[in-house]
Amino acid sequence: MSARTIIDKIWDAHLVRAETADTPGILYIDLHLIHEVTTPQAFTELRERGLPVRRPDRVLATLDHSTPTLPPGPDGKRPYASADAENQVRQLEANCREFGIELNGWDSDHRGIVHVMGPEYGATQPGMTIVCGDSHTATHGAFGALAFGIGTTEVGHVLATQCLLQRKPKTFAIHVDGRLRPGVGAKDLILHVIGIIGVGGGTGHVLEYRGSAIEALSMEERMTVCNMSIEAGARAGLIAPDDTTFAFLEGRERAPKGADWNRAVTYWRSLASDPGAAYDSEVHIDAADIGPTITYGTHPGMVTPISAAIPAARDDQEAKALAYMRFTGGQALTGEAVDVVFVGSCTNSRLSDLREAADVLRGRRVADGVRMLVVPGSVLIKREAEAEGLDAVFTAAGAEWRDAGCSMCIGMNGDIARPGQLVVSTSNRNFEGRQGPGVRTVLASPRVAAVAAVAGRIADPDAFLEHAA
């Protein structure tokens, strides 16, 4: 057998039927995650055709996108953004009951952002194929799983057959070697990578992140990196499983136990790309070149080191983006007044992210006139954060401490900013209007976001924290 990448190995192990010139392959899906937004039409189709869900035991549901992050009012009613949002949640509850699917609903400790839930349970495991009607499904690639977003028609295919019709994607190795500088983290790393390969650079490919800087990352950090693969156009991005992965998984509710665990670990180790395996594309990045990185435009490829001036627009497209952001090429981004700071989303809402923000906010105040939202990724993370007093740090600083959900990343639940406001956000997309019509979004790490909240402006975290110390 010739040298294979981890992508080849997972792909080959899941082929029900190989692809031919005339037909795509049939790929088996191990885990199907679902949420309220991209599934109702798929369930309707199953119902119309009289089809059952083939493997309800391989489907895991949660409520995250349309859900309020404020608690129920005195009348016990949840403050949904609209009747439609509430109806969508109720439909998923009803569909899960009807089709026998496990739902982590309002009463579950595991309810939360779909890509936080899977890993938290230990349901996300190396070597799996994982899909969800959500483009940030690549998050699960952090565990060495082949995980990608699908549309609603495909959600129906997986519900009915546990399979998808797929052509094998190309492979793209992202080598990041060396050591990240102190204060530089996974979010800076992935924004830097997207800046290099571009927002369409990964189209048609699965990314494999590799190299010493990647191996040194924690599981939470790896999830942040893989999460944003789609922001480079790649449906999936993954990292070979190693001791860090196994240490994270061991003992989790859905992880293999006993003798199965040992067999699983041996198998998972064998998934790493073989020496000499060939990729369709490769890029080499030196970790030491990466500084605190933020976006300045209207897509996640328009990035700059926070201390640098905004690059001049190279074409009409970039000029249009700068005009929307009300920035000028050549100006410093530091010093720009900030209206809203959002810490949350499937990119940065895990306990380590909340700690990173709390470390900045501890003993400090959110600047006057700045609104800061901190939204944990799951009910469990919320509880863990509260157990170590992070909620008190946030509320003492003047930030809003919310319930779990996607919240202001996508703004479907009413958590949005006002037209023209500048949001420093730990989420994944700075598209025009993503966080509300006319809203200007700057993507950043939890550390950079928290510094912006305290300073009331975009600030270099190293300089700001040193000066403030």
Place this chain on the structure above:
Amino acid sequence: MKPLTEVRSRTAALPFENIDTDRIIPARFLTTTQRAGLGRHAFNDWRYAADGGDNPEFPLNRPEAQGCAIVVAGRNFGCGSSREHAPWALLDYGIQAVISSEIADIFRSNALKNGLLAIVLPEAEHRELLDHPGQELVIDVAARTITLADGRAFAFALDGFARHCLLNGVDQLGFLLDAGAEIDAYEQRAQDTRYTVETAA
């Protein structure tokens, strides 16, 4: 899906790169549980002015763009989310084909499954169509060609299976259901060989 053999229309241009799915259909309209009726929100925040009237700056609002079923868009059209609401909204808005030099993977997959042609052309040919909107094109799905008014034809790549499904209105779910016995066999095999390390042949 209804069979689709040909799209014949004048073109309208959206000469912007990276038109993302939030531009095509903003997230606040995704609370629907239906496929139908999203056309009125296609390009919502770009298409309408603050007062709710048409934004004259939006290219598809111009008089010459009315009735155009083919949109030629800048590079990397449909990037962003997996929302199938994007092709649903475009189709309901009257668009039958999108031509670009690069189209995001998930959007393209979703589009083709709904009978929205998502066509990628080489840079030079894409540039020519982008720079000269308003011309009548004939897109022939079987031949995989775009014929211009002057008689020239641009060939485009379209996966053979996607082409077959478009031409015949094939139900891909039916195709997968027909493989039920193979899926059963795979599940048995996967269970029997769980956590077995493959040894070199």
